[in-house]
């Protein structure tokens with residue numbers, strides 16, 4: 001029979017919460033069911049890691065290693081078109097693989113469904129709503145910053161992303177989608193990765209896919225690798241050292257508005273001097289461009305030959321043969337540079353020699369948006385927990 005002290009130590013390691021030694025002494029007769037060691041240790045390490053994180057303590061590497069057997073996963077992020085207007089990832093939603101736009105700027109997982117008029121489904125894969133899985137009385141309605149939107153009803157179904165499974169995910173089946181989504185035959189819906197406080201399901205908010213799976217992952221994080229005119233990845237549960245160079249710089253996130261929101265402390269243009277100014281904004285994979293304060297945008301395009309703020313095209317444009325300079329944001333004291341090439345977004349119309357800038361003003365938005373133009377040269381770790389953080393590294 002192991003000594004009392006060693007038994008207590010084992011219990012502590014297995015993260016058995018609540019059975020303190022004194023309580024155990026009171027319970028004269030008790031038995032511990034013998035369980036297969038490896039199962040318990042793996043779960044034990046995971047629960048110890050979870051407990052340590054819960055109280056803000058650092059998780060020792062040995063416990064992290066033991067816990068790291070979680071069902072982590074990785075999904076591709078494929079540009080929907082030649083200009084990276086958005087990125088699509090395959091997701092198994094109730095047995096049908098849909099192409100969804102992973103969006104760190106919203107919290108609804110919604111998709112085209114057979115509840116819509118069939119005319120809206122041409123060219124799409126879509127969710128087959130099953131009555132037995134319907135969440136009675138629940139509905140959703142979302143509108144996005146660009147004026148697009150969708151609405152419908154809710155089902156509880158299995159969703160799999162890169163081998164990571166949410167067994168009962170709120171699947172928001174569309175009954176109606178806006179013209180932008182009807183015109184976009186590539187996008188079968190969105191998978192929200194902001195904080196669940198932004199979810200639109202009524203009467204009870206639903207949880208995002210990440211919120212549903214994060215405790216089953218080796219680590220409660222996902223990492224975003226969007227690329228310029230090439231497929232990237234969304235990794236769940238682990239950090240992939242092969243996807244970045246140099247050091248990761250972490251910053252705390254302000255979750256009050258439900259976004260991955262943070263403040264950059266300055267910027268520079270080309271190899272110019274750094275201007276110190278606070279730029280509050282959100283990391284957002286669902287927004288194509290980089291929206292910044294007007295003063296910053298004007299300073300940038302002053303360095304671009306032939307640039308002008310066009311009423312015709314609704315933003316800053318310049319000759320496609322201009323070579324826009326690099327743009328650097330200071331984040332957590334580190335310099336995060338966007339290659340100038342990434343800031344030549346696309347011709348304003350097919351074949352035009354006038355190009356639309358990847359940097360635009362945040363006028364009317366109320367905050368800046370660090371969208372795909374910024375993200376597609378970075379490796380960005382989104383870490384949940386008591387104090388959510390973002391980690392940035394250069395790809």
Ligand SMILES: C[C@@H](SC(=N)N)c1ccc(Cl)cc1
Pocket residue numbers: 103104105106144145146284285286287364365369
């Ligand atoms: C947060 C994004 S929308 C999204 N990523 N789901 C956004 C908000 C407001 C404006 Cl004006 C433009 C874009």
Ligand SMILES: C[C@@H](SC(=N)N)c1ccc(Cl)cc1
Pocket residue numbers: 086101103105106144145146148180181184187190286287
């Ligand atoms: C304009 C629509 S659909 C599209 N442009 N393919 C859209 C996509 C993603 C978000 Cl986050 C918001 C709106």
